[in-house]
Amino acid sequence: MENYIVCNCKQVSYTDIERALVNHNKMEDVLEVFKDVQQITHCSTGCGGCHDKVLDIISSIMMG
Numbered sequence: 001m002e003n004y005i006v007c008n009c010k011q012v013s014y015t016d017i018e019r020a021l022v023n024h025n026k027m028e029d030v031l032e033v034f035k036d037v038q039q040i041t042h043c044s045t046g047c048g049g050c051h052d053k054v055l056d057i058i059s060s061i062m063m064g
């Protein structure tokens, strides 16, 4: 998977999100995981325009 910036406001890349998920243990609830990823990477804490993109990425990583 090539790396790219997902959140322009906070300069958070695909790899940053992937790394934030590596040690995540409650991988059932996408919205809970989203909140944690947000805290770790600060993605989607600016304009919020990347919200859906971040959610999509989290879901696809969670589904393997």
Ligand code: FES
Pocket (backbone or CB within 6 Å): 006, 007, 008, 009, 010, 043, 044, 045, 046, 047, 048, 049, 050, 051
């Ligand atoms: S692009 Fe992510 S908060 Fe603005």
